[in-house]
Amino acid sequence: MATLKAVRGTRDLLPPETALWNYVEATARAVFARYGFGEIRTPIFEDTALFARGVGEETDIVSKEMYTWQDRTRADSDSAQSLTLRPENTAGVVRAYIEHKLGDTGMLQKLFYIGPQFRRERPQRGRYRQFWQIGAEVLGPAWSGADSALRDAEVLEMLATFLNELGVKGWKLEVNSVGSSTDRPKYIAALRDALAPVKDKMSADNQRRAETNPLRVLDSKDAGDQEIINGLPKIADFLDDASKEHFAQVLAALDACGVAYTVNPRLVRGLDYYTRTTFEFTVPDGSGLGTQNALLGGGRYDGLSELLGGPKAPGIGFAIGEDRLILTLQAQEAVAKERKLDAFVAPMGVERNAAALALAQELRRAGLSVEVGDGSFRLKKSFEAADKLARRMVIVGEDEVSSGILTVKDFSAGDQTKVPRAELAGFLRA
Template identity: 80%
Template structure:
């Protein structure tokens, strides 16, 4: 008996031509845009010590507590200890680790670093989310004397991302921004959230009941429909910002206004990773991604270097889900292709109707419509298949239609079929 074939692991997939051409175009465009803004490429290992993510990302985050691929690397000698290693679930912590390890801050200069590569999370497979997924990301980090804390760095990163999406041809994106405050603002806000969540916790979904205890900020980020009214009534982070954080955020927004980058302030945008401070942001798109519509996100992490045992090094960064970016581009291309279809395909039923079909096409074209004419020798099924490839509608021209000058018109997008008199046909096909 033949053995079953081996397939890709669930939650992963192969990337094949011609799709890889689109991936290469996206990555080449990103590299070109990053170069114009002074970024250089960094390549970090695919796996790191588990403690890097536990300390940096946060032990109570879903990433660390539920989604990481972690294993014990057995000791090879009695003098060695086994190491806990993890496939990287994100790359900001790895970049900051490299910044510390290679003493990049000793130059005194601002470091602008970008990366492109695979990440790994044990997520539930869904549209645009895979267990091995690709990210395009960048980090701006440096000692305080380099200006890394400046609000202009935040605005520059956001303006660069807006330019990148525009150059890739992604239209209709939206930018949401917020401030989660400083390392002293955030604990005060978390305490207020815990207090507000305590009396309503039992009314929340099971995941949010757990988060209310372990990581209250993640409750704000929840997409559970049944919880939204309760979440909307929770305290807002803006009410807990100190004067310095408030001014920093004001400067970010003023710079975005000056650059003409459109945005919406979203007080619920907190991003649940432990290292975020002050500015957080998310670019979203409504095409191709379903309800989970985030294309990319990021924020400021002024205390991450110290959390990992390094010097003070304020920073800001982002990660683009490249898989989701590709889906959006493909969906936009499909939508654009659909809108470029002809207005109508005239399908004569029988070769004796060919001349009438051509005459009707002439009248419709002179009225400004784009029309293709079929052949009366086609069977009805073949006419429908040919029409669906090139036109938004099919006009069926049979013996009765020619005699009565009332045509059968089918709209492919809605699968609706109507009878249209010749006098009304142009208007119907223009709709």
């Protein structure tokens, strides 16, 4: 019988790597909370129409990458609903905003999420068919300030803070404006006209995009098409006065906060719902992502709520590819590869097992991370296990039990110290 394995394009996450994932997510929760964000958890699958209308039927995500099936409510029923595993989460968050009438509060809604998304992508480094995203959305009625340039800058400053607190090195922020819902169609028309005489010279993917979604051509990394792409019209030439002023306010606020950025006129992001500010954070070559060095991205989507049948609710959001963020942290060695336990409690003899477990319970209740050995281990085996798992080893022998003075071996310092039991938790914490 063949050995069963994880489906291609998916994988298991195992200790100790999951400790790094937990650290990243805990940092995200802590940073986002300081900015007033609360967590939202939406279903993993939604009505297919949500993504067709929200993300756009001509996008690669909807046309090629979604996992969709017909779901019959009863075996004998002829009716079926088309369901899709979520390929992204912004549309689901906006759907929840509309369904639960969050706009009726009149308050700005600041929501974040952490969870899996699903796309039928070609598996490659950092890209999986089940992948994880950390994201956030800020939306609400216009009178709540949801359409303010201040919100765009606040989101970008929060992301800079998050990456800095994680220790990501060399990140760069690129920003652009894709204009309002009236600017964008004019630009797309000009782009389509400019592509018509040259598209046959481009790659097959870009020939298709030139017809279905010209904005996606600007995102192309195909080396052979760059000269043509550089000569295409720039979105900045099609912005109305209100969009120009909004973008200027975003940049002024970033300057005031000391957040470095580069204006990239080619940064448009291909999803149909984006308006005005778009952005992307990248990392240098050698950060574990290869040539596709985008770490996270997002933008403003002032018309998405209305597109999904809801009230006017301007918004801005982002999504971080958590898989890619983890690869970057590992490649840059921004965090310790091993996050060791505080202590390994080693009983000397099976008769000390109970005393060792009681001591471990005491230390765990004091907030320390502790593993317990077994008294049947030889001393050498206890030392080897302790050295792999923990920063220190606490020896529980006959003398230690009777005297209440524990022997603590520090692996980094290479010394041993006698510590009274009442002071042990504080000693290990230090």
